[in-house]
Amino acid sequence: MSHPQAAALERGIAALGLTLPEAAPAQLLAYLDLIARWNQVYNLTAVRDPQQMLTQHLLDCLAVVQPLRQQAAALDHADDLRLLDVGSGAGLPGVVLAIANPGWAITCVDTVAKKATFIRQVGAELGLRQLQAVHQRVEDMSTAPFSMITSRAFASLVDFVHLTRERLAPGGCWAAMKAHLTDEERQAVPADVEMFHVERLAVPGLDAERCIVWMRATV
Numbered sequence: 001m002s003h004p005q006a007a008a009l010e011r012g013i014a015a016l017g018l019t020l021p022e023a024a025p026a027q028l029l030a031y032l033d034l035i036a037r038w039n040q041v042y043n044l045t046a047v048r049d050p051q052q053m054l055t056q057h058l059l060d061c062l063a064v065v066q067p068l069r070q071q072a073a074a075l076d077h078a079d080d081l082r083l084l085d086v087g088s089g090a091g092l093p094g095v096v097l098a099i100a101n102p103g104w105a106i107t108c109v110d111t112v113a114k115k116a117t118f119i120r121q122v123g124a125e126l127g128l129r130q131l132q133a134v135h136q137r138v139e140d141m142s143t144a145p146f147s148m149i150t151s152r153a154f155a156s157l158v159d160f161v162h163l164t165r166e167r168l169a170p171g172g173c174w175a176a177m178k179a180h181l182t183d184e185e186r187q188a189v190p191a192d193v194e195m196f197h198v199e200r201l202a203v204p205g206l207d208a209e210r211c212i213v214w215m216r217a218t219v
């Protein structure tokens with residue numbers, strides 16, 4: 001029997017014009033099921049309705065896949081990007097990016113142990129070999145730097161940049177997933193950080209503003 005969200009996922013992927021690996025739709029649906037199952041015990045996300053979870057989480061994260069691929073190509077890392085997803089929670093967008101781009105080495109970091117444990121479990125069950133989950137404060141990490149650092153619903157832009165600056169490789173960039181950007185938030189970004197693009201996104205089935213705020217260090 002097919003998964004109850006399979007058709008809606010397929011429509012969403014088509015609406016985004018996304019090309020995904022053959023295994024991706026089944027992996028995304030299995031991920032959805034794992035979130036729902038673990039949510040009963042661990043409270044990973046406040047969104048509980050499966051249809052809402054599909055739109056507000058999976059499609060919302062799938063909407064950034066193509067823009068991130070384009071930027072990875074511009075960084076000359078189309079197929080081998082090292083990406084850090086900060087404050088991943090249940091793995092959003094890190095797990096979705098790992099499913100969409102199996103060649104990318106993706107590290108998800110979160111201060112909450114059960115969230116890192118959940119992401120490790122997802123990686124093991126879905127065979128996502130390039131996905132890692134770290135239970136730590138991002139500012140305490142001491143790993144090799146990353147070419148791209150993402151976040152979704154994590155912090156203000158100024159805090160995002162401040163807390164992760166040491167982890168960004170020279171020439172790399174930040175991608176903050178946001179609903180919208182306020183003037184106050186824009187103005188608080190440090191002078192040595194260039195906000196080089198605010199990319200508007202349309203999420204299938206979601207009547208809400210979404211964007212990626214792209215930034216890079218100028219020194």
Ligand SMILES: C[S@@+](CC[C@H](N)C(=O)[O-])C[C@H]1O[C@@H](n2cnc3c(N)ncnc32)[C@H](O)[C@@H]1O
Nearest residue numbers: 087088089092109110111112137138152153154
């Ligand atoms: C609002 S949740 C967003 C989760 C996920 N990105 C999403 O979009 O559903 C923010 C997450 O950031 C984590 N967090 C907060 N401060 C952090 C820090 N300094 N380093 C790493 N993770 C942090 C929290 O534990 C929480 O899971």
